[in-house]
Amino acid sequence: MSGTPTRYRSSDEDSARWQGLALRPGDIVISTRSKSGTTWMQMICALLVLRTPELPAPLSELSPWLDWLVEPQEAVYARLAAQRHRRFIKTHTPLDGVPADPQVHYVVVARHPLDLAVSLHHQAANLDRARLAELTGQPDAPEPERPRPPIEQALVRWIDADPDPRTELDSLPGVLWHLRDAWVRRHRPNIHLVHYDDLRADLSGQMHRLAARLGLDPPGPELVEAATFDRMRAHADRLAPDPAGVLKDRQAFFRSGRSGQGRAMLDDEARARYRSRCAALAPPDLLSWLHRDG
Template sequence: MEDSHRWLGFPARDGDIVISTRSKHGTTWTQMICALLAFQTPELPAPLSELSPWLDWTIAPADEVFARLEAQRHRRIIKTHTPLDGIPIRPETRYIVVARHPLDAAVSLYHQGDNIIRERVAELTGEPVPEARSGPRPELRDWLAGWTRSHHDPREAPDMLPGVMAHLADAWARRDAPNLLLVHYADLAADLDGEMRRIAAWLDIEVDESRWPELVKAATFGEMKAKAAHTAPDPAGLFRSRDAFFRNGTSGSGAALLGDEALAAYTARVAQMAPKELLDWLHRP
């Protein structure tokens, strides 16, 4: 459902904000934060997926997505799951890459699989419904252990471990670029107010001090879940439940699921995929 070639024909605008993440790493959360900063009101004028469209998403025709973005007069906020090495980089565009502990993101990905209506995806893409697996779906613990051992090509399965680490390692290598900001999911969870202020300062957006409490509240997990009809990224009706998209927003569940041996194997595996400084930052509490 993704085609990064669309970026080659996209007419960029100075000041665009591009949010580049892997799935379940805090994409929607960061889109919401940027939209709240852009509009400076907790009552956004349209659903989040309309204000901040997913440019690569092939279910929405490219000309429609481009036209919607062209008509926007506010600071444009564009979602992509493509790594930075797969899209044009412009000095006048601001890029935000959001990271999350890979095991926590994988747990969320597993649960999201239960929430997607495969028949609806097939209807919209014209692809056949995937054949049912023989036997029941693996339990989460077993699935997660298998996810850590995966050797998929990042271009073919970007949400498996090699794809996640390739996305983050590429962004880490660019971290000194003045138009790139790295955001950590754990920091958003621990200090939402502080992280929102950091993002606002980096985007050169001034917010009146009196507005901060209501903007921060609107970006909390509870508030976004309460307004899932407008905040969940589901303009085409692919989810069984928009509320279920916001499952619990916590961290640490992934590592807790793996036993000592499997966790040690994961640690050794990612050490071959990324520099130590990135791994220390990525895996910190």
Template sequence: MQMICALLIFQTPELPAPLSRLSPWLDHLTMPRGEVYALLARQRHRRFIKTHTPLDGLPIDRRVTYVVTARHPLDLAVSLYHHTTNIDIARMRELTGNALPTEASAARRTLRDWLLAWIGHDTDPRTNPDSLPGVMRHLSDAWARRGAGNVVLIRYDDLCRDLEGRMRGLAERLGLAVPEPVWPGLVRAATFTRMRAGADRYVPGDGIIKNDTSFFRRGSPGAGEEILTGEEIARYHTRVAALAPPDLVAWLHAPGGPSARP
């Protein structure tokens, strides 16, 4: 999504700078706050800022469009598991003074055991936003705000299924007019394959990621359900149903179904 926003703003596959410089990750804490603010102050293009903070932790400004990308929670969890094994913990501690959160560091177990624990773990979503309760709290809040003119929800599955259509819908919501001949190049540049091939330009350059290419491990949905049995998947759905409103749950799990208004 960060790359899509960059492509729509600059309207060329050849970005003028590394993605992390064009779009700082505001709450990553690996760069001093003053440096991030100075970087943003120097920018003359339309700003697009990456954050993992849920909407209720952000100042809501009518001049800002908030784009929330929702991924199937099981796929998100599998991605988190592999992501933590690709992090240089010593480097993270050096830059931030903190190690990995407990939920993430548990990835020393097998993927299946960790995923089952992740599904069942009962934790405060406000202090552990990467937990299943944290993910569903974030998405539930965004879902409740989706009628606002400046809140956009997009499913990762829909980006995989219809990348061009979702990019065009987002451009319209952002008020960005893209010349028709430019579209094919922008869509190709946003694909998982292209981003993986150019990983060194798209992964944050703070030395925390051990292997840039491995950052783009798998682009297709379904990884979580491939690991679990039918009974375990049913247990997951029961858990999610207790954490979020039914219309959000139906939208989140719909197999290639209609997405929320882009």
């Protein structure tokens, strides 16, 4: 977050869109990997900022995904400029790809990579890829979807894949690239790391902790209840990140929210390969925190 930001670009995202946004003191940037609790953290921030479980607009309007090419840049800028409440903005860009501002808060949510990968596998089947290609201006229709491998096989392939993390951020190298960058900044007063499993174990405590870090009033029980998985799933039409209709089923976006699924799907050999890959990609203290090793 110093010097020229790294540019991250894919078929439907471009972190360069951050360069045209005028940040405000107090803005909250929610920087996560896909399926790591992004929408959950957006909802938590919405509740802490707006102080009501009845949001005045769909969550994706209140907290737009700035780098997503599905919505024209000018429309996103205009909506953010018109907001008078404290803004909370979504990105899947690592912190080294967004503008640094000591008066802005950056919240990074981490999830066990194997659980993230399981959620990604299911999310891929819920995307309308033809609609996504249309909205992002891709000239050719996407290829017909091929039969998907069993999830256990797909998970092993995900562990073994070794792409450039800067071009495939949802790969294992990309996930740990994102988290490693945030980890080295974690002692800064405006950088806040949150673990998905801590949200599951003590949602109220984590919301109180985050409110204090952000300088916001602590939440009452009704705000904590509104951030639970069941409540969010029941309001999927307004909370799912789908402003342009790219999800086949909004409720399916909130699939289970559980932890430990990925590890349970691997045999001992695959678990050992996973640990070896992680050890080559991230420092031991980050991995201990990420894997909940005590």
